[in-house]
Amino acid sequence: xxxxxxxxxxxxxxxxxxxxxxxxxxxxxxxxxxxxxxxxxxxxxxxxxxxxxxxxxxxxxxxxxxxxxxxxxxxxxxxxxxxxxxxxxxxxxxxxxxxxxxxxxxxxxxxxxxxxxxxxxxxxxxxxxxxxxxxxxxxxxxxxxxxxxxxxxxxxxxxxxxxxxxxxxxxxxxxxxxxxxxxxxxxxxxxxxxxxxxxxxxxxxxxxxxxxxxxxxxxxxxxxxxxxxxxxxxxxxxxxxxxxxxxxxxxxxxxxxxxxxxxxxxxxxxxxxxxxxxxxxxxx
Amino acid sequence: xxxxxxxxxxxxxxxxxxxxxxxxxxxxxxxxxxxxxxxxxxxxxxxxxxxxxxxxxxxxxxxxxxxxxxxxxxxxxxxxxxxxxxxxxxxxxxxxxxxxxxxxxxxxxxxxxxxxxxxxxxxxxxxxxxxxxxxxxxxxxxxxxxxxxxxxxxxxxxxxxxxxxxxxxxxxxxxxxxxxxxxxxxxxxxxxxxxxxxxxxxxxxxxxxxxxxxxxxxxxxxxxxxxxxxxxxxxxxxxxxxxxxxxxxxxxxxxxxxxxxx
Numbered sequence: 001x002x003x004x005x006x007x008x009x010x011x012x013x014x015x016x017x018x019x020x021x022x023x024x025x026x027x028x029x030x031x032x033x034x035x036x037x038x039x040x041x042x043x044x045x046x047x048x049x050x051x052x053x054x055x056x057x058x059x060x061x062x063x064x065x066x067x068x069x070x071x072x073x074x075x076x077x078x079x080x081x082x083x084x085x086x087x088x089x090x091x092x093x094x095x096x097x098x099x100x101x102x103x104x105x106x107x108x109x110x111x112x113x114x115x116x117x118x119x120x121x122x123x124x125x126x127x128x129x130x131x132x133x134x135x136x137x138x139x140x141x142x143x144x145x146x147x148x149x150x151x152x153x154x155x156x157x158x159x160x161x162x163x164x165x166x167x168x169x170x171x172x173x174x175x176x177x178x179x180x181x182x183x184x185x186x187x188x189x190x191x192x193x194x195x196x197x198x199x200x201x202x203x204x205x206x207x208x209x210x211x212x213x214x215x216x217x218x219x220x221x222x223x224x225x226x227x228x229x230x231x232x233x234x235x236x237x238x239x240x241x242x243x244x245x246x247x248x249x250x251x252x253x254x255x256x257x258x259x260x261x262x263x264x265x266x267x268x269x270x271x272x273x274x275x276x277x278x279x280x281x282x283x284x
Numbered sequence: 285x286x287x288x289x290x291x292x293x294x295x296x297x298x299x300x301x302x303x304x305x306x307x308x309x310x311x312x313x314x315x316x317x318x319x320x321x322x323x324x325x326x327x328x329x330x331x332x333x334x335x336x337x338x339x340x341x342x343x344x345x346x347x348x349x350x351x352x353x354x355x356x357x358x359x360x361x362x363x364x365x366x367x368x369x370x371x372x373x374x375x376x377x378x379x380x381x382x383x384x385x386x387x388x389x390x391x392x393x394x395x396x397x398x399x400x401x402x403x404x405x406x407x408x409x410x411x412x413x414x415x416x417x418x419x420x421x422x423x424x425x426x427x428x429x430x431x432x433x434x435x436x437x438x439x440x441x442x443x444x445x446x447x448x449x450x451x452x453x454x455x456x457x458x459x460x461x462x463x464x465x466x467x468x469x470x471x472x473x474x475x476x477x478x479x480x481x482x483x484x485x486x487x488x489x490x491x492x493x494x495x496x497x498x499x500x501x502x503x504x505x506x507x508x509x510x511x512x513x514x515x516x517x518x519x520x521x522x523x524x525x526x527x528x529x530x531x532x533x534x535x536x537x538x539x540x541x542x543x544x545x546x
Contacts, residue, residue, distance in 0.1 A: 007478050010373070013408075013446055015401035017372045022401045029398025032391070033384065040386045040425070103384070111381040112441070115346040116399040117371040274350045274364075277309060280343045 017117050026118050030126030034100045035133065048138040052088040056142050059084040060150040079238045080208065081152045083231060085143060087207045090168045090227055091198050092138045096131030097176030098183075098194035105188060114279050120270055124263065127180070128173050135169070160237055163248045164230045170255040171226045172198070177262035181269030187278055207231050226251040226258065297360030299324050299449050299481035300345060304354030307340050314340040316505035317354065324448075325479040329492040332502035333533055338485040341502070342451050345483065346376060358449060372400055377442035378453035379435060385427030389418060389437050392426055393444060400445035412440045416470065432463040439467065443474060450474075452484045456491060468494055489526035499525070501532055508532060
């Protein structure tokens with residue numbers, strides 16, 4: 001099919017763009033695009049592991065120290081390490097989503113993407129897949145090291161861990177959708193929003209302490225956030241040895257609502273960016 | 285013996301139909317109610333000084349910017365609301381928009397080939413690379429290439445799906461004369477063999493004279509001239525398009541004078 005030779009009929013050279021196969025092909029193309037970036041640079045891969053590892057070591061050593069000084073801490077072995085690992089699932093997954101998208105702005109590639117047949121929903125699916133891949137790259141070695149250093153086996157939480165993991169990842173994608181939408185609309189001036197949005201949740205969703213610790217006026221805010229139920233669930237398992245199903249159901253229900261809102265916000269900001277000409281400015 | 289059927293008028297929508305197209309940012313009209321229709325196989329140059337509205341017009345043709353009023357239709361699809369019907373039939377090249385720097389040329393072409401739904405992608409990449417003299421660079425990161433090589437990669441990305449409509453924003457900017465000439469030759473060959481429609485925004489008047497069948501000149505978001513390059517040169521009694529461009533642009537800045545030329 002040389003470019004200056006005899007033309008090939010369109011149906012023979014291109015897939016039908018509305019077919020499921022074409023859509024899957026576009027999503028796979030985007031996953032490959034981000035995977036090639038991860039693969040091309042070992043410092044980037046190391047960076048994915050760096051912060052979760054530092055956090056895990058710091059909280060692990062702190063817990064080891066406290067265990068020698070207090071009965072509660074000795075009884076609650078694994079509480080801090082478990083909390084920090086779960087918190088990092090939320091952070092790394094959200095950053096994995098947002099930073100993959102930022103790569104296209106940094107490389108001045110967004111204009112090409114946005115005028116290609118790639119649909120917004122396909123871009124979102126690809127970003128979710130890539131955030132999951134980055135999460136695995138970051139957290140699997142850190143979880144293994146947590147077991148090696150401190151004897152904390154995250155898989156010992158069993159099905160509860162799967163429920164915690166799924167809920168945190170869903171929340172991270174909702175945050176990723178909002179943050180990338182904001183960057184689409186306001187450009188790189190809003191980049192820090194994508195980096196920082198998740199940390200707003202840190203004090204409110206009670207990663208290291210129970211909801212009852214918060215002042216009464218702040219508790220409803222905390223209870224409106226899905227991760228709060230995950231961390232409450234972790235404490236119930238570690239301290240009381242029981243899995244509280246209702247906490248997970250509440251988290252799932254809230255996550256469904258937030259994910260729908262996140263996607264609506266992304267679609268709204270994309271449309272707003274097209275109205276304000278932001279996509280053209282970012283592409284140049 | 286059957287009598288030959290009378291030929292029917294072409295019922296297909298034109299590649300590009302722009303009607304009353306307007307884009308206002310705050311209180312500034314970047315594009316101010318322009319109309320034009322492009323025939324299949326025509327190369328049309330959008331000319332104008334900085335801020336004339338060329339980039340905004342092209343962005344509305346791609347559906348990246350939604351018009352304030354009016355419409356831009358490509359192959360019959362309103363690009364504000366139904367652009368995904370036709371995006372696979374068009375493509376875009378500009379030295380101001382890159383492909384990912386860390387990916388190799390082959391990886392970039394693979395990604396874009398998938399986005400555009402190109403069948404037999406490996407063969408298409410190999411043949412496009414051969415055609416654009418990129419074979420030896422296929423496994424080199426895009427970010428490590430020279431400006432000329434990058435332009436060829438960008439062109440390969442733009443031609444990989446064999447677009448029926450090609451939007452080019454200063455395709456030879458920052459290239460040395462030899463490479464620029466070679467790129468123009470490739471584009472001219474592509475248009476001739478594929479009967480492709482091209483919208484070309486350029487500040488290089490020699491390029492426009494060589495490639496374009498028609499020139500639409502914009503000033504402050506309005507069409508101030510619309511003719512073939514030779515008609516414009518003859519009508520203005522100038523030696524080349526560059527002199528015409530300067531004459532029209534300078535007249536256009538005088539507020540009361542009608543500079544329309546159709």
